[in-house]
Amino acid sequence: MVSLVEGVFFGTLAVYVFVGAVLARFIDVPEDFYVMDRKAGSILIAGTLFASYMSASTMMGIAGIVYTEGAAMWLVIYGSWPGLVIGMLYVGRRLRKLNNVTMPDFIGDRYQSELVRSVATVIMIIGLIGYGVIQLIGAGYLLADFVGIPYQQIVVLFAIALMVFTVAGGMYSVVVTDTLMGVAMIVTGAVVAPAAIFAAGGVDVLTTTLPQQNPGTWYAGGANMNMSPGWLASQWILWLFFIMVAPWVVSRAFPASDDFELMNGTNISTFLATGVISVLFLGVMATFALNPGIEPVDNVVVWMSTNVVGPFWGGLAVAGIMAGILSTTSTIFIYAGFGLSRDLVERVGGQVLTQRQQLLGARLAQLAVVSTVTIIALFEPLGIYWLAAWAGSVFAVAWAPMIIAGLEWERANRYGALLSMIGGTVSYVLLYQATQAWGLFSLPFGIDPVLPALVISTTLMVGGSLVTSTSRDERAFFHDMNDITLSEEVIQRHTQEQLEKKYNRTKYIAYGTLGAGIALFGGLFVLIGVPLL
Amino acid sequence: MGDVSVILAFAHPLAVVVLSTLWTLHILKKDYRQAIEQKQVAREHASDDVARVQGD
Numbered sequence: 001m002v003s004l005v006e007g008v009f010f011g012t013l014a015v016y017v018f019v020g021a022v023l024a025r026f027i028d029v030p031e032d033f034y035v036m037d038r039k040a041g042s043i044l045i046a047g048t049l050f051a052s053y054m055s056a057s058t059m060m061g062i063a064g065i066v067y068t069e070g071a072a073m074w075l076v077i078y079g080s081w082p083g084l085v086i087g088m089l090y091v092g093r094r095l096r097k098l099n100n101v102t103m104p105d106f107i108g109d110r111y112q113s114e115l116v117r118s119v120a121t122v123i124m125i126i127g128l129i130g131y132g133v134i135q136l137i138g139a140g141y142l143l144a145d146f147v148g149i150p151y152q153q154i155v156v157l158f159a160i161a162l163m164v165f166t167v168a169g170g171m172y173s174v175v176v177t178d179t180l181m182g183v184a185m186i187v188t189g190a191v192v193a194p195a196a197i198f199a200a201g202g203v204d205v206l207t208t209t210l211p212q213q214n215p216g217t218w219y220a221g222g223a224n225m226n227m228s229p230g231w232l233a234s235q236w237i238l239w240l241f242f243i244m245v246a247p248w249v250v251s252r253a254f255p256a257s258d259d260f261e262l263m264n265g266t267n268i269s270t271f272l273a274t275g276v277i278s279v280l281f282l283g284v285m286a287t288f289a290l291n292p293g294i295e296p297v298d299n300v301v302v303w304m305s306t307n308v309v310g311p312f313w314g315g316l317a318v319a320g321i322m323a324g325i326l327s328t329t330s331t332i333f334i335y336a337g338f339g340l341s342r343d344l345v346e347r348v349g350g351q352v353l354t355q356r357q358q359l360l361g362a363r364l365a366q367l368a369v370v371s372t373v374t375i376i377a378l379f380e381p382l383g384i385y386w387l388a389a390w391a392g393s394v395f396a397v398a399w400a401p402m403i404i405a406g407l408e409w410e411r412a413n414r415y416g417a418l419l420s421m422i423g424g425t426v427s428y429v430l431l432y433q434a435t436q437a438w439g440l441f442s443l444p445f446g447i448d449p450v451l452p453a454l455v456i457s458t459t460l461m462v463g464g465s466l467v468t469s470t471s472r473d474e475r476a477f478f479h480d481m482n483d484i485t486l487s488e489e490v491i492q493r494h495t496q497e498q499l500e501k502k503y504n505r506t507k508y509i510a511y512g513t514l515g516a517g518i519a520l521f522g523g524l525f526v527l528i529g530v531p532l533l
Numbered sequence: 534m535g536d537v538s539v540i541l542a543f544a545h546p547l548a549v550v551v552l553s554t555l556w557t558l559h560i561l562k563k564d565y566r567q568a569i570e571q572k573q574v575a576r577e578h579a580s581d582d583v584a585r586v587q588g589d
Binding site: 071072075076078081082085089093218219220221259263266267270271274275277278485486487490491496499500503506507510511513514517518521522524525528529532533 | 536537538539540541542543544545546547548549550551552553554556557558560561564565566568569572573
């Protein structure tokens with residue numbers, strides 16, 4: 001007899017393989033594979049962004065911390081929420097107008113340097129593989145417990161599904177399945193979490209029962225960890241800078257069919273993600289009152305799905321968790337593959353390929369990335385855990401100052417960019433090792449090593465650019481880039497009636513999400529926050 | 534810190550929704566409002582010209 005979790009596990013993998021195979025027929029040229037021919041409307045952009053928010057770490061690792069430390073910590077330090085808004089409406093929009101298909105496209109062109117492009121791409125590939133592998137390993141262990149299949153077999157099954165899915169459908173697969181699975185992800189927050197709160201005795205469990213058991217339950221520093229405000233602030237900054245330049249977030253702006261769809265997708269997903277994740281965390285917090293002994297704590301959402309709702313909703317919620325894992329890993333691997341084929345082979349290597357060869361190259365790169373990751377996940381080398389711990393911070397320190405300076409500062413040049421990327425990464429890794437691993441010293445106010453590393457990286461970017469000269473080509477690209485406005489192409493492409501219609505629709509969606517946000521968070525504050533004050 | 538934590542826990546996600554909305558409205562106003570009005574004026578001029586030609 002197949003259990004609920006087993007059924008959902010195999011069912012979800014089958015959906016991914018099926019969708020990838022079906023969507024392969026839409027892939028004719030490389031633009032289809034990389035940016036789905038820039039045809040995605042508001043719903044698809046919203047769906048794929050929402051799936052990015054609901055990553056595997058949100059539903060497993062972070063949910064586990066919320067279970068023991070309370071919801072306030074992550075509701076306060078979740079800088080990835082504003083990071084995604086900035087990543088889409090600022091970085092993504094600016095890069096989209098240049099018709100880029102990957103982020104290193106912009107980086108190499110802006111600094112007129114293949115060396116800068118290569119360093120940025122290598123940092124990206126190593127960071128993505130490290131971050132992706134650790135998600136796969138974590139998901140493998142978690143599901144091995146629940147599905148009753150050995151870890152190695154889970155990893156191989158995941159790899160086969162991801163291979164068919166990414167090699168066949170490219171960006172089409174990612175965007176479409178993210179949107180389909182978004183429904184299942186909403187169920188985890190909108191159905192399972194409220195059911196857990198109800199089962200634990202209603203809102204009183206959050207306002208009275210848990211605070212009586214532990215008065216620190218609602219402290220942002222954590223119910224038990226008691227982290228300092230300096231640590232909280234640096235975590236917020238880390239997530240903000242990481243997500244605002246994360247390639248799998250910014251590149252979500254590229255498939256949008258126009259600027260209006262991009263803005264609509266950002267607004268809808270921001271409301272959905274903040275709402276669903278907030279309610280999910282409240283439900284996870286209430287689950288501690290139902291069962292304080294869930295082990296490992298990363299399993300809390302799976303436990304909720306199988307214990308507080310019936311099989312139908314529970315099955316959908318487990319599918320949502322599976323979708324979170326598959327969405328995160330597939331997205332990360334697809335950008336590592338893009339980095340290999342598009343950025344390193346085509347751009348840095350200067351290979352002139354036909355469209356058919358480009359497409360084949362992109363697919364072979366996906367094959368190489370998934371195979372590499374599977375082998376790493378099967379052997380679990382110790383070093384990969386360090387790589388994963390550094391991955392988010394390395395993006396924040398190596399990419400953020402270099403990209404923002406490239407967009408905003410004419411004087412920014414390749415020397416500053418190289419110094420910033422290499423100096424930022426090295427200083428972060430050394431500071432992390434010295435403070436966290438070797439215990440040589442500690443940083444004041446409990447701040448994370450990412451903060452001083454970000455200051456060093458920014459200083460190197462500015463200082464390096466000031467003491468060296470900026471080439472004529474770099475300045476010319478900067479001016480050309482600023483001469484293009486994203487709206488120009490949209491305005492030319494549409495009639496006045498179409499523009500009015502799109503303009504009004506975007507405005508109403510923005511007001512609608514704002515109204516819904518005020519109603520939801522205002523309501524939650526009155527219901528839960530006010531009794532606690 | 535308790536009260537501040539509770540307020541921040543609910544204000545932070547709402548502030549992100551507000552940020553996204555206001556930024557969108559700013560982009561609409563800055564990049565599109567004037568262009569749409571100009572397009573309307575151009576269309577009215579064009580239809581006036583057609584009417585004038587037909588009248589002549």
